[in-house]
Amino acid sequence: MINQTNYLTLKRLWNPLWNRLARERRLVIAAPYLWLGIFSLIPLLLVVKISLSEAVLAIPPFHPLFQWPAEQVLQLRLNLAAYGTLLTDPFYASAFLGSLKIALTATLTCLFIGYPMAYAIAQASSKWRTPLLLLVILPFFTSFLVRVYAWIGLLSTEGVINTLLISLGVIREPLPLLYNSFAVTVGIVYCYLPFMILPIYSVLDKIDPAYLEAAYDLGCRPWRAFLRITVPLSFRAIIAGSILVFVPAVGEFVIPELLGAPDTVMIGRVLWSEFFNNQNWPLACALALITLIVFVVPFMIFQRFQFREIEE
Numbered sequence: 001m002i003n004q005t006n007y008l009t010l011k012r013l014w015n016p017l018w019n020r021l022a023r024e025r026r027l028v029i030a031a032p033y034l035w036l037g038i039f040s041l042i043p044l045l046l047v048v049k050i051s052l053s054e055a056v057l058a059i060p061p062f063h064p065l066f067q068w069p070a071e072q073v074l075q076l077r078l079n080l081a082a083y084g085t086l087l088t089d090p091f092y093a094s095a096f097l098g099s100l101k102i103a104l105t106a107t108l109t110c111l112f113i114g115y116p117m118a119y120a121i122a123q124a125s126s127k128w129r130t131p132l133l134l135l136v137i138l139p140f141f142t143s144f145l146v147r148v149y150a151w152i153g154l155l156s157t158e159g160v161i162n163t164l165l166i167s168l169g170v171i172r173e174p175l176p177l178l179y180n181s182f183a184v185t186v187g188i189v190y191c192y193l194p195f196m197i198l199p200i201y202s203v204l205d206k207i208d209p210a211y212l213e214a215a216y217d218l219g220c221r222p223w224r225a226f227l228r229i230t231v232p233l234s235f236r237a238i239i240a241g242s243i244l245v246f247v248p249a250v251g252e253f254v255i256p257e258l259l260g261a262p263d264t265v266m267i268g269r270v271l272w273s274e275f276f277n278n279q280n281w282p283l284a285c286a287l288a289l290i291t292l293i294v295f296v297v298p299f300m301i302f303q304r305f306q307f308r309e310i311e312e
Helices: 004-051 081-088 090-123 126-141 144-155 160-167 181-204 209-217 222-233 235-250 254-259 267-277 281-311
Strands: none
Touching: 004 281, 081 281, 090 126, 090 181, 090 235, 090 267, 090 281, 126 181, 144 160, 144 181, 144 254, 181 235, 181 254, 209 222, 222 235, 235 281, 254 267, 267 281
16 A cells, blocks of 8 residues: 555656656657648748749849838838739640649549559458569669650650551551650559559458458349448548549659650649749749649648548
């Protein structure tokens, strides 16, 4: 039994230890917020600041947002010309629509290819799962540029695909497979397909087979059981994989630059052009912010609702 003297002694020893643990716990919790603040929030605020500045031919190529004139009065110079240009120039609207079209096509293609692959891996025996997953992951060990350049050798007029089709007598003239939207979509699908396969596989692998066995016992056919049980249970993974493919595909720059035609306009190429060719940093920052608001923020809100439903 603990008498009052021992209780006071334990309390006197425990309180400093508890206070120290509480301080360390607050430090541990503060670390990720500090990381996000330094590497996400501050750069985002800088982008907002530059987007509201005036473009000038100087270094850096934008006018300061705050000024101290001779009267020692702080002045704020907000310039909304960049946003006005984005709203009135049809070129940027076509860039948004072009990026949306290619990203949606690539995402749906990744889903139709990736879901059967993930399902096949989940249904494979434990002996084959690891080798099959390695086949999905191994391309990541190769440079992104090398993988994209490989498609130039495959899709060019004298590439592997055209040479094989001509030698088989399927076609007489080489097909225009390279330097168009088709080549960009193929490159995006190839590079981002693992982002669709892995989340879906992780969910399919955890589905209890007892659900399907119960459906079979009740007379449900395999295809109907797949549509009524497996697909709904993996719906969140489908959404997660689609986001992981769609968001980077919208802002992709390297693949459209190497595989696309000059008229294949995507947001990533427009951003590069405004930053480095036209030196119009306010317009490029405004374009980046609108892209973030239009394409990324809705997905973040949707994901937050999904997590809230899971917690409830």
